Amino acid sequence: MKTKVDIDYSSDWPLAPAPESMSHINLKEKYDLFINGKFVKPKSGKYFDTFNPANEKLLAKVALGDADDVDIAVKAARKAYTNVWSKLSGKERGKYIFRLARIIQERAREFSVIESLDGGKAIRESRDIDIPLVSAHFFYNAGWADKLDYAFPNRKPKSLGVVGQIIPWNFPLLMASWKIAPALAAGNTVVIKAANTTPLTLYKLAEAVKDAGIPDGVVNVVSGRGSVVGMAIVNHPDVNKIAFTGSTGVGKIIMNAIAGTGKKATMELGGKAANIIFEDAALDQAVEGVINGIFFNQGHVCCAGSRLYVQESVYDVVLRKLKGRMQSLIIGDPLDKNTDIGAINSKDQLNTINEYIKIGLKEGAEIYQPECTLPKKGYWCKPTLFTHVAQSNRIVQEEIFGPVLAIQTFRTIDEVIEKANNTPYGLSAGVWTDKGSKIFNMTSQLRAGVIWANTFNKFDPASPFGGYKESGFGREGGIHGLEPYLKFD
C-alpha cells in the first residue's frame, strides 16, 4: 500500500539575503599578459571582455594574445629555466612555492569572490572548496620540491624544461594550481593559458606569483582564443610538455598536433560518470551525494555524476527523495552565502545545456524541474532530472556539462556494471551501499579513474585524479601528478 503524501518544502520563513562583502576585492579594468614577471600589452593591442554571468555586466577587459605573445612567453620561460629555476636547489624552489601558498591563503576571500563573480559559481563553493584546495595543492607540492630524489626509488628524476598548460573555465584557479604547483616543484617553468570566460583569477594568481618573489619568467600567463593562443602553445617547438584539461574534442586536436614531436602530454578530458545506488544504501545520504554529484558547480564538472543508476526496488523512494531535496535547493545570486546553485558560466554553455534538454524531451524522457524563480538577468538553468531514459539516448551518452541528471534503474550487479561502463568516458564513478564487500567488487570492475564509495566529489592534493578511455590519461595530484613533470634517465 502506498500513500500519496509529499512534503511541501515551501515555508513563510525565507532566508534574508546574505551577500558576501565586495569591499576587499581589487579588480583592475584591464588585464595585460603576464610575461617575464611583468604585465605587458598584447602585440595585437586587442582586448576581450569578461562578464559576470549572473548579471551580464562587464567585469574587466583582458588581453587578447596571439602566437607572437606565446613565443615571447616561451622564450622568457626558457631563459628563466636555463638561467635561474633549474639551478635552484629543490629546497629553494620549495620556499617560493610555500610562500605563494601562504599568499593565496591570505587573499582567499578576494580570490573566492572574483572566482564567483567571473564564473557564476556559488560563493559557498569557491570559499569552502575551490580556494582552500588551491592553496592546499601549492602546500602539498611545495613539500615535494626537496624530496624528489627519494620519491621514486632507484630512479633519478630530472625536470623537463618549459611546460605549456591549458586550463578550463569551470574551476579556473583550481585547475591552474593542479598544473602550476607540480610543474614548479619538479623544477620546470610554465606558460599557462587562461580560460576564455573566466580568466581573472589566473591573473590575480600572477599578481601573487610576483608578490611571492618567484623569479621572472618562471610563471607566464597568456590569454586569447584557444585556436590561436592554445594552439601556439601546443605547436611551439620549445615546449617540452603539454598539460591540458578540457573537452575530449579539443584533447584529440592537441594529441594530433603533437604526434611525433616527442612532447610529453597529460590530458584530463570529459566524463559521464555513473552514480550507482543499491537498495542496501543509506538512501538519504545517497540522495544528498547524488545532489552534490550533479549540481556541484552547476554541473560544470568533468567528474559530475551525470548518470544515476538506482536499484529497481528502491527507485520510487529514491526518486521522491531526490525531487524533495531539489525543492529545498537555493538557486540565485552566486555571491549570496546561502546560494546552493549559481549561474551558468556563459551564454554559449547555457545554449548547449538547453539544447540537450530539448533533445531529452524529444527522445521521450520525462523531465522534472523544481518550482523556483530564476533571476531575470544572467544565465540560469533549473536543476533538471530526466527519468525513463535509455542507454541509447544522447542525454545518457554525451557530456552535457550542466545541471542535468539522467536516471535509470537496474536489477543485478552485472547489469549495472555493464551499463556503467558502457560509455566512451571513464573519469569517475560513485557506489552507494552499506556493504563493504560490494564496494570492493564494484571498484575493481568499474572502468573509471576515480571511484567514490558512499561519497562523491571529494578532492585532496595527495590523491591522484584522472581518466580512463576518452576521459584522458596521466594523473594530477599526489605523487602520480608529479611524475608527468619529470623525466628519468
Add this chain to the structure above:
Amino acid sequence: MKQINFFDTPKIDQVGIDDRISRITARSIKKEAKVKGLYMILNMIDLTTLEGADTEDKVKHICYKAMHLHDEYPDLPTTAAVCVYPNFVKTAVTELKGSGVKVASVATAFPSGQADTQTKLADVKEAVDNGADEVDMVISRGKYHSGDYDFVFNEIATIKAAIGKARLKVILETGELGNLDNIRRASDIAMYAGADFIKTSTGKIKPAATLPVILVMMEAVRDYYYNTGRMVGIKPAGGISNAKLALQYLLLLKETLGGKWLNNTYFRFGASSLANDVLMQIVKQKTGNYQSKDYFSKD
C-alpha cells in the same frame, strides 16, 4: 498495514550526515529571517525544570517566566510548554490556566526508565490525572540494547493507550544508543508504536541533542510520513543553550521537513537556558546593541 521488521530499518551513513550538517552550519541567517526565527524558537521552547531540588515555588517561577519572557517587549510569544515532574503538574496547571502554555510532564521512571511497566503506568496516570497536556516518557534502553524491540514497542503502545488525549513524547535518550543506526531504529519503533513526538534526551546524559542526531530523527519522521501520512513532532532536548545553534536546528527542520513542521505542534526545544540567549539576540536585533545578561531574568 505491513509488518515492520525493526531488525531491518534503513541504514544511516555518519559521514554523509556530517556532510549535510556542514552545509546547514555554513548557512547565514540574518536580519528579518533571524528575528522571525528567534520568535519561532521562543514559541517552541518547553521551559524545563527537572531537578531533585525543585519546589512548588520554583515551578511557579518558571510558569510565570513562560508567560512573561521579557515584559519590555509585549509582542513576544509565550513558550510552548512548561515541563515538570508529575508531582508538580497540578501547580503548573493552576499557574498556566488560560495562558495557552501547555503543561508537559516527564514520567515512566524518568530519567532512567528502570521500573516495571505497572509502576510506569502509575507514574503516567498521576501526570495525566493532574491535568498534563503532554507526557514525556523514556524508552527502556536496557531492553533496546538487548534486542528486545517488541518490549520497547509494546511499552510505548501501552503508555500511549493509557494517556487518553494527552500527546506522547518518547525520549530515546540518544546519548545512550551508541550510533546513528540505533537512533534511526529507535525513532521508527517509537513512531510506529504511536508516539506523537520523538525526543532526543532526558538532559541528564551527555551527549544530549546534536544536529546529526536530529537530522537522523527528521529523516525518520519524513519516511514515516511518506509511509503513513501521519505527522510526528520532534523535540531536541539538552545541550541547546544558544540562539545561533537553535536557528540551525530550525533551518535543518525547514530543509528536511518543510514549512508544515515549523511550529510548536511539531517542533519543540527542551531547554532551560536557551530562552534568555534568544531574548538577548532579539533585543540586539532591535536596539543594535547587546545588553548585559543581568537585564534578563533568570528563573
